[in-house]
Amino acid sequence: MKDHNKTPYLTKLKEYAERNITPFDVPGHKLGRLRNDLTDYVGEKIYKLDANAPRGLDTLSRPTGVIKEAQELMADAYNADKAYFMINGTSGAIIAMIMASVKANEKIILPRNVHKSVISALIFSGAVPVFVKPDIDHNLGIANGMSYEGFLEALEENPDAKAVLIINPTYFGVTSNIVKITKKAHEHGLIVMADEAHGAQFYFSDELPISAMAAGCDLSALSVHKTASSLTQSSVLLLKGDRVDEKRLQSTINLIQSTSPSSILMASLEASRKEMVLDGKEGINKVLKLKKKYLKKLKEIPKIEILDLEYAKKRGFPDFDPTKLVIKVSNLGITGFQAYRILFDKYSIQLELAETYLILGIITKHTIEEDFINLISALKEIAKKYKDNEPLDKIKFKYSFPNAFIRPRVAYHAPFKVVKLEDAENEISAESVMIYPPGIPMLIPGEYITRDFIEDLLFYEENGSVIFSETSGYIKVVDKEKWIKGEDYL
Ligand SMILES: Cc1ncc(COP(=O)(O)O)c(C=O)c1O
Structure with a gap:
C-alpha cells in the first residue's frame, strides 16, 4: 500500500x-x-x-x-x-x-x-x-x-x-x-x-x-x-x-x-x-454498530418497517447495503412523500428521498448518535399521531417500463412536436421524464408512451414530487409524419 x-x-x-x-x-x-x-x-x-x-x-x-x-x-x-x-x-x-x-x-x-x-x-x-x-x-x-x-x-x-x-x-x-x-x-x-x-x-x-x-x-x-x-x-x-x-x-x-x-x-x-484510507474502516464499522443499536428501537415503533439483508435475500439478491436506512411508513396511512415533508418541516430532519410507501436515509461514517436519536424521536411522534389510520390504500402505481421503439439517440435527433400529456398515448417519446431524486427515468427517448406511464406521472405530480420534463403538462414526441423512418443519426 x-x-x-x-x-x-x-x-x-x-x-x-x-x-x-x-x-x-x-x-x-x-x-x-x-x-x-x-x-x-x-x-x-x-x-x-x-x-x-x-x-x-x-x-x-x-x-x-x-x-x-x-x-x-x-x-x-x-x-x-x-x-x-x-x-x-x-x-x-x-x-x-x-x-x-x-x-x-x-x-x-x-x-x-x-x-x-x-x-x-x-x-x-x-x-x-x-x-x-x-x-x-x-x-x-x-x-x-x-x-x-x-x-x-x-x-x-x-x-x-x-x-x-x-x-x-x-x-x-x-x-x-x-x-x-x-x-x-x-x-x-x-x-x-x-x-x-x-x-x-x-x-x-x-x-x-x-x-x-x-x-x-x-x-x-x-x-x-x-x-x-x-x-x-x-x-x-x-x-x-x-x-x-x-x-x-x-x-x-x-x-x-x-x-x-x-x-x-x-x-x-x-x-x-x-x-x-486512514479512518474509513473504523468510522464505518462504528456507525454500523450504532445503527444496529438504534435499529432495535426503530423496529419497536408501531407500524414502521425497515428493509435489511433479509429483504434483499427474499427478493433473490445476494446482499444489502446497511448504510441505507429504508423505512416503510405507509402502514401509518401516510405516503413516504408526506413523511418526508413532516420530518423536514416539523423536525428539521432531511431525508435523502421519499417514495410512495417509504423514505430513505443515508448513513455515513459522519452520521452521529444524535442523528439516530432525533430521527427515532420524530418517527415515534409521527407514529403516535397516525396510529389509528388504516394502512395506505394500495396505490395503482404501475412501475411499468414502456417498450423501446428506437435508439435514444435517434429519438433525440428526430423531428419532434410537443403534445399535451393526455394526448400522448402511443406516441414515441423524444425526451426523458423522471422524478428527482432518485433521477431514474420513467420514460426515455425512443420509448412508447403508455396510459400507465401517463397515470403514474399524474400521480407523482399530485404528490408534489419534483418532475424533470421539458414542459409541465406537455411532452415532446417524435413527429412521425416528418420523421423519415430508418433515419439513423449514427
Ligand atoms: C444510481 C445513480 N447513478 C448515478 C448518479 C449520478 O451521480 P452524481 O450525482 O455524482 O452525478 C446518481 C445520483 O443520484 C445515482 O443515484
Missing part, C-alpha cells in the same frame, strides 16, 4: 495559495481579493484555494505531476489500476465510461432502472440499450437489482453485446450478483461497468457488500461525494485490467470535462481519500 498520509495536490495547492502571487490569470477573484456575501459567511480562504491552472499544479486532462500522483493514490485506495478525478460528478464518469466502451449501434446490457446520466450516455454514444427488467417490488413501489438470470437471458438473445452495466448498489441498497455477472460477461468478452454512485463506502469495510473492483469489474463510476466525504460534484472513475483502452478512456474523459476543473473539488477528493 502507498503512503496515504501524503496529499500531493492539496499540499501544493496550499503552498500556492500562501505564496503571495501576483495574479495575471483567471479566476477573476484573484485568489480571493474580495468581500462578498459568500466570504462574509465562509471567509475568503475558499477563494484563495480556488486556482485555475498555475505552474506546478498539473493539468487534469494530461496529468504528469501532482494530479497524477494524487490519482495514483486514489487508485490505490480504491483497489483500482487507475483512477480519474471527475469534477462533473458520477454523471460525468458514467458518460465517459460508456462512451469509451460502446460505439454507435453497439449493444450494452443494463437494467432499466438506471440513472438519467446513463440515458445521456446512450444519446451521446449512440449505443443500443438492451434493457433488463429489474426486480420490481409492487408492495413497496421500488425497483431493485438486475438478476443474474435476467442478465443471462439478455446475453443469450444478444450475443453481440459489447458491455454490461451493473448498479452497485441501487438507491435502496440492494446489490445484484456482481461477481457472477462479471465472470459470465468476461467469458463472453463484454466490458463490465459499475454504477457505484452509492457504493464508495464498500471499499473500506468488510461489513459491507463487495465493491466493483473487488468483483473484477473493468470500470466503476463512483460518487466519492455521496457516501465517502468529498465535496458535492466530485467523483472518480476507476479502471482495472486491460479490457478498456486507457488512452481512449482519458481522451473520452477530456471530451466531457471542463478545461477549468475546480481545484477545491479535486483537493476535496484527495482529502477524502486520505481520511477514508
Whole structure:
C-alpha cells in the first residue's frame, strides 16, 4: 500500500495559495481579493484555494505531476489500476465510461432502472440499450437489482453485446450478483461497468457488500461525494485490467470535462481519500454498530418497517447495503412523500428521498448518535399521531417500463412536436421524464408512451414530487409524419 498520509495536490495547492502571487490569470477573484456575501459567511480562504491552472499544479486532462500522483493514490485506495478525478460528478464518469466502451449501434446490457446520466450516455454514444427488467417490488413501489438470470437471458438473445452495466448498489441498497455477472460477461468478452454512485463506502469495510473492483469489474463510476466525504460534484472513475483502452478512456474523459476543473473539488477528493484510507474502516464499522443499536428501537415503533439483508435475500439478491436506512411508513396511512415533508418541516430532519410507501436515509461514517436519536424521536411522534389510520390504500402505481421503439439517440435527433400529456398515448417519446431524486427515468427517448406511464406521472405530480420534463403538462414526441423512418443519426 502507498503512503496515504501524503496529499500531493492539496499540499501544493496550499503552498500556492500562501505564496503571495501576483495574479495575471483567471479566476477573476484573484485568489480571493474580495468581500462578498459568500466570504462574509465562509471567509475568503475558499477563494484563495480556488486556482485555475498555475505552474506546478498539473493539468487534469494530461496529468504528469501532482494530479497524477494524487490519482495514483486514489487508485490505490480504491483497489483500482487507475483512477480519474471527475469534477462533473458520477454523471460525468458514467458518460465517459460508456462512451469509451460502446460505439454507435453497439449493444450494452443494463437494467432499466438506471440513472438519467446513463440515458445521456446512450444519446451521446449512440449505443443500443438492451434493457433488463429489474426486480420490481409492487408492495413497496421500488425497483431493485438486475438478476443474474435476467442478465443471462439478455446475453443469450444478444450475443453481440459489447458491455454490461451493473448498479452497485441501487438507491435502496440492494446489490445484484456482481461477481457472477462479471465472470459470465468476461467469458463472453463484454466490458463490465459499475454504477457505484452509492457504493464508495464498500471499499473500506468488510461489513459491507463487495465493491466493483473487488468483483473484477473493468470500470466503476463512483460518487466519492455521496457516501465517502468529498465535496458535492466530485467523483472518480476507476479502471482495472486491460479490457478498456486507457488512452481512449482519458481522451473520452477530456471530451466531457471542463478545461477549468475546480481545484477545491479535486483537493476535496484527495482529502477524502486520505481520511477514508486512514479512518474509513473504523468510522464505518462504528456507525454500523450504532445503527444496529438504534435499529432495535426503530423496529419497536408501531407500524414502521425497515428493509435489511433479509429483504434483499427474499427478493433473490445476494446482499444489502446497511448504510441505507429504508423505512416503510405507509402502514401509518401516510405516503413516504408526506413523511418526508413532516420530518423536514416539523423536525428539521432531511431525508435523502421519499417514495410512495417509504423514505430513505443515508448513513455515513459522519452520521452521529444524535442523528439516530432525533430521527427515532420524530418517527415515534409521527407514529403516535397516525396510529389509528388504516394502512395506505394500495396505490395503482404501475412501475411499468414502456417498450423501446428506437435508439435514444435517434429519438433525440428526430423531428419532434410537443403534445399535451393526455394526448400522448402511443406516441414515441423524444425526451426523458423522471422524478428527482432518485433521477431514474420513467420514460426515455425512443420509448412508447403508455396510459400507465401517463397515470403514474399524474400521480407523482399530485404528490408534489419534483418532475424533470421539458414542459409541465406537455411532452415532446417524435413527429412521425416528418420523421423519415430508418433515419439513423449514427
Ligand atoms: C444510481 C445513480 N447513478 C448515478 C448518479 C449520478 O451521480 P452524481 O450525482 O455524482 O452525478 C446518481 C445520483 O443520484 C445515482 O443515484
